[in-house]
Amino acid sequence: MITTTGLTKVYESRGRQVTALDGVDLHVREGEVFGVIGQSGAGKSSLIRCVNLLERPTSGTVTVDGTDLTALAGRGRRAGKDLRRARSRIGMVFQHFNLLSSRTVKDNIELPLEILGVTGADRSRRALELLDLVGLADKAKAYPGQLSGGQKQRVGIARALAGKPKVLLSDEATSALDPETTRSILQLLRDLNRQLGLTVLLITHEMDVVKQICDSAALMRKGRVIESGTVAELLATPGSELAHELFPVTGEASGADRTVVDVTFHGEAATQPVISQLSRTYNIDISILGAAMDTVGGRQIGRMRIELPGRYEENVVPVGFLREHGLQVEVVRAEAHVPAQGLAKEITK
Numbered sequence: 540m541i542t543t544t545g546l547t548k549v550y551e552s553r554g555r556q557v558t559a560l561d562g563v564d565l566h567v568r569e570g571e572v573f574g575v576i577g578q579s580g581a582g583k584s585s586l587i588r589c590v591n592l593l594e595r596p597t598s599g600t601v602t603v604d605g606t607d608l609t610a611l612a613g614r615g616r617r618a619g620k621d622l623r624r625a626r627s628r629i630g631m632v633f634q635h636f637n638l639l640s641s642r643t644v645k646d647n648i649e650l651p652l653e654i655l656g657v658t659g660a661d662r663s664r665r666a667l668e669l670l671d672l673v674g675l676a677d678k679a680k681a682y683p684g685q686l687s688g689g690q691k692q693r694v695g696i697a698r699a700l701a702g703k704p705k706v707l708l709s710d711e712a713t714s715a716l717d718p719e720t721t722r723s724i725l726q727l728l729r730d731l732n733r734q735l736g737l738t739v740l741l742i743t744h745e746m747d748v749v750k751q752i753c754d755s756a757a758l759m760r761k762g763r764v765i766e767s768g769t770v771a772e773l774l775a776t777p778g779s780e781l782a783h784e785l786f787p788v789t790g791e792a793s794g795a796d797r798t799v800v801d802v803t804f805h806g807e808a809a810t811q812p813v814i815s816q817l818s819r820t821y822n823i824d825i826s827i828l829g830a831a832m833d834t835v836g837g838r839q840i841g842r843m844r845i846e847l848p849g850r851y852e853e854n855v856v857p858v859g860f861l862r863e864h865g866l867q868v869e870v871v872r873a874e875a876h877v878p879a880q881g882l883a884k885e886i887t888k
């Protein structure tokens with residue numbers, strides 16, 4: 540539904556060049572909630588603003604629902620109408636809501652429809668439908684100043700949906716909200732995604748947002764995407780930073796000559812007593828150093844750091860047993876020669 544290839548954005552600022560996006564390739568599938576996470580300055584806002592051409596990319600392409608927006612923008616003024624039409628199929632939600640304080644809630648939602656030339660009666664009907672959809676049917680005549688932050692964002696979401704977009708872009712939509720309101724807005728986005736088949740691309744600096752609603756995620760750093768995939772793919776990728784952030788498991792080996800292993804359970808493997816089978820089959824004592832269970836994108840997933848007696852070379856068979864039983868296994872080795880760093884991670888494929 541959204542594809543960027545080699546997307547690059549260089550800002551010229553006081554004679555200096557800042558590369559905010561450095562060849563970003565992103566692929567968001569139809570109907571998924573895709574989260575882009577990264578620290579401040581990573582390039583997240585630049586990315587989302589380039590996706591709907593609010594910002595002109597320096598190079599690279601953006602295709603949304605089969606339309607190459609960059610090619611339309613490149614055709615100059617005459618393509619303005621086509622570009623506007625394509626952009627009306629992309630809704631956008633902002634961190635600070637961007638509502639007009641002098642207009643009622645209903646009139647705020649009608650604004651994009653006015654611009655699209657929809658007649659008064661149709662505008663009004665659509666705005667009321669949308670208010671109902673976001674749970675604010677009783678607030679049509681209120682002004683933004685009379686609403687809570689969460690209600691304002693619901694209006695922002697309703698306005699973004701006015702043009703019946705297939706894609707919703709969310710620029711830190713919950714960053715200005717308290718944790719409980721954040722949860723309810725994320726739930727609303729999830730519900731809209733499911734009910735309307737809406738594809739959602741959101742940017743955030745909070746891992747909890749990714750955890751609560753994303754099917755897929757990408758990690759950005761210094762203008763580049765350094766990891767991306769479905770949550771299940773990320774959890775299956777040895778050494779994935781995102782997987783580690785989603786599921787931080789800690790714990791250090793109790794001594795030398797121990798093998799420390801991170802095990803990820805999801806799907807069917809999560810319900811099998813694999814660890815006790817391992818212990819019985821090989822007659823070994825297993826210590827649990829750390830564990831976390833959580834729901835990611837609506838699916839139960841668990842991670843555990845366990846310790847087996849003996850060095851890795853002696854545990855190749857038990858580790859193979861875990862893999863054969865459908866668990867993702869990442870071996871974490873203590874590096875004796877770098878004690879200051881504690882457990883240095885070395886991935887054993």
Ligand SMILES: Nc1ncnc2c1ncn2[C@@H]1O[C@H](COP(=O)(O)OP(=O)(O)OP(=O)(O)O)[C@@H](O)[C@H]1O
Nearest residue numbers: 550551552557559578579580581582583584585586
């Ligand atoms: N209009 C601009 N002019 C010059 N530099 C800019 C402009 N917009 C962004 N930048 C720079 O581009 C880089 C990426 O910024 P961007 O806002 O895309 O990152 P971000 O990940 O969204 O950060 P934040 O979470 O703080 O908004 C930063 O170094 C920023 O200073």
